[in-house]
Amino acid sequence: MTNIIEARSVYKKVALGNENELHILRDVNLDIEEGEFVSVMGPSGSGKSTLLYNISGMDRISSGSVKFKGREISSMKEEELAELRLKNMGFIFQDINLLKNLSLIDNVLFPALVSKDADKNAVYEKAKKLMEMTGIEKVADHTITQGSGGQLQRVGICRALINNPDIIFGDEPTGALDSKSTEEIMTILAEINKKGTTVMLVTHDVKVAAKTERILFMVDGIIVAQKKMSKYNEQHDNIKKREESIMKWLVENGF
Ligand SMILES: Nc1ncnc2c1ncn2[C@@H]1O[C@H](COP(=O)(O)OP(=O)(O)OP(=O)(O)O)[C@@H](O)[C@H]1O
Numbered sequence: 001m002t003n004i005i006e007a008r009s010v011y012k013k014v015a016l017g018n019e020n021e022l023h024i025l026r027d028v029n030l031d032i033e034e035g036e037f038v039s040v041m042g043p044s045g046s047g048k049s050t051l052l053y054n055i056s057g058m059d060r061i062s063s064g065s066v067k068f069k070g071r072e073i074s075s076m077k078e079e080e081l082a083e084l085r086l087k088n089m090g091f092i093f094q095d096i097n098l099l100k101n102l103s104l105i106d107n108v109l110f111p112a113l114v115s116k117d118a119d120k121n122a123v124y125e126k127a128k129k130l131m132e133m134t135g136i137e138k139v140a141d142h143t144i145t146q147g148s149g150g151q152l153q154r155v156g157i158c159r160a161l162i163n164n165p166d167i168i169f170g171d172e173p174t175g176a177l178d179s180k181s182t183e184e185i186m187t188i189l190a191e192i193n194k195k196g197t198t199v200m201l202v203t204h205d206v207k208v209a210a211k212t213e214r215i216l217f218m219v220d221g222i223i224v225a226q227k228k229m230s231k232y233n234e235q236h237d238n239i240k241k242r243e244e245s246i247m248k249w250l251v252e253n254g255f
Helices: 048-055 078-088 104-113 120-133 149-161 179-194 239-252
Strands: 003-017 020-033 037-041 063-068 089-093 167-171 198-202 214-219 222-228
Touching: 003 048, 020 048, 020 198, 020 222, 037 048, 037 179, 048 167, 048 198, 078 089, 089 149, 104 120, 104 149, 120 149, 149 167, 149 179, 167 179, 179 198, 214 239, 222 239
Parallel strands: 037 198, 037 214, 089 167, 167 198
Antiparallel strands: 003 020, 003 063, 214 222
16 A cells, blocks of 8 residues: 655644743654545644644644655645645645635635636536535535534535545544534545545544544654554444444553
8 A cells, every 4th residue: 555644753843932842743653545544532732633734734843754645745845835735635624714705615616716727617517516425515505604514514525625635634523513413524524535535534532533444542742552443334334333442442542
């Protein structure tokens, strides 16, 4: 298998004043394979979001190396990195950050239209297909104030997918949703992953992690343990058993 991400000896430090530094990531080494579905768990403040932002090039590492498809991103100029994020990566967040004055479908289209050479008709058709796939085609012309949390998160997923990214990064994408919407969003992400897109999620939710195939457990900026499972298969796998084994593993690791 080919690695889509290779992180080596990654440190992230921030200055705190009085010459003190906070070490948010400490010697992180991580490979993510193309097509993998990975989640990151750990106590609040352990560095999960920082890991996501630093290996996706949304933030700059302090030292070490991060390669995306073999290309070192830590030394890229900002424009090159911005283009890589726009074309090869999709991001979904707990706070969906949609633009208020645009309709839902225009929010989906937005990242595709940033590119000058975009074929407007083709991206419009793509946006419609994505909204159909995620079950929100009927509300495409609504404004964001008319959408439920689950619908808006689906818009966020469609927006993340509009440029056919190689990987989707999600920071607590289901954190603000009820359990039914969480399940629906995870089903959509699993389908996207099955079609080949790599997915990496930060989550506090065992139910979410149980649908991924590898869980990283972070404490104080270090990946202290990993749990490898099979890719979740709704027909064959018992989700309750997966959740129980994750809970047991988290307790064994001191969570
Ligand atoms: N730019 C920054 N300046 C100072 N401290 C920061 C900065 N970014 C993150 N931190 C601190 O680093 C630690 C890790 O933050 P991070 O958000 O990555 O943790 P997390 O595991 O995602 O937490 P949570 O589960 O609560 O979202 C926290 O103590 C946070 O306050």
